[in-house]
Amino acid sequence: MQVEVDRSSLQEVRALLAKFSDGATRAHARSLNKTITKSRTESSKEIRKQVRLNAAYVKSLMTITKASQKKLQAKISTPSRGLLLSRFSTDTSIAGDKTSWLKPPSIPKRGIRVKVKPTGGAKVFEGDSEIKGKPFYMVLPGTNGRVAIVGRRSKIGSDGGRIKVFYGPSLSQVFTDVKEDIAEPLALYQLQQFEKEIDAILRGF
Numbered sequence: 001m002q003v004e005v006d007r008s009s010l011q012e013v014r015a016l017l018a019k020f021s022d023g024a025t026r027a028h029a030r031s032l033n034k035t036i037t038k039s040r041t042e043s044s045k046e047i048r049k050q051v052r053l054n055a056a057y058v059k060s061l062m063t064i065t066k067a068s069q070k071k072l073q074a075k076i077s078t079p080s081r082g083l084l085l086s087r088f089s090t091d092t093s094i095a096g097d098k099t100s101w102l103k104p105p106s107i108p109k110r111g112i113r114v115k116v117k118p119t120g121g122a123k124v125f126e127g128d129s130e131i132k133g134k135p136f137y138m139v140l141p142g143t144n145g146r147v148a149i150v151g152r153r154s155k156i157g158s159d160g161g162r163i164k165v166f167y168g169p170s171l172s173q174v175f176t177d178v179k180e181d182i183a184e185p186l187a188l189y190q191l192q193q194f195e196k197e198i199d200a201i202l203r204g205f
Contacts, residue, residue: 025072027194027198027201028072028194029067030193030197031190031193031194031196031197032067032072032073032190033067033074034189035074035186036064036067039179039182040064040076042185043076043175043178043182046178046181046182047174048118050174051116052118053087054096057087057097061171062076062171063078076175078172078175079171080173082168082169083167083168083170083171084146084165084167084168085114085125085148085168086137087168088114088115089114090113091108091113099145100144100145101146102139104137107134107136110124111124111134112124112135112149114149116168125149127151127166128166130154130164131151131164132151133152135149135151135166136149138150138163138165140165148166150163150165150166151166
């Protein structure tokens with residue numbers, strides 16, 4: 001048995017293989033981008049099970065870098081610095097972004113109350129051993145009226161300041177804690193999306 005392949009047929013095969021190779025890379029990039037978007041949504045849900053933050057705020061801190069055909073990598077970046085403890089105030093006007101404070105609010109008679117976790121009760125924040133007296137509110141310079149919970153240091157700090165700003169957990173820290181919980185289902189989701197993209201490319205041939 002003899003099989004002959006003429007030059008034009010060979011060129012068609014090469015063109016088809018080149019098109020498929022390019023399509024596979026494109027499918028990979030698209031599946032990564034769909035997965036990273038879903039990852040942000042699922043991560044936000046898990047993060048909000050750990051810390052008492054609203055969905056819009058968590059989403060605003062999770063920056064997506066999308067994949068391309070030249071760089072098949074997608075990632076989520078989160079700030080490593082701790083969140084202001086005032087974000088966890090039980091006073092929604094202090095915790096949220098709707099109020100732009102010109103001067104700090106007065107201290108409630110019962111003290112400054114915070115609630116970091118979504119479950120359990122609120123606690124009166126008493127400060128720590130580095131400060132003298134009770135913590136109080138201060139409008140942070142260079143912000144759009146953002147209030148922080150601060151205290152006066154008993155000794156000058158390493159940066160030379162007398163005021164200590166209190167922070168809670170960082171979003172990066174919480175994200176690290178929860179991302180392993182969603183890694184397996186997201187890996188399966190990416191595989192499913194890749195298969196769908198490949199099917200779409202094959203139907204286009």
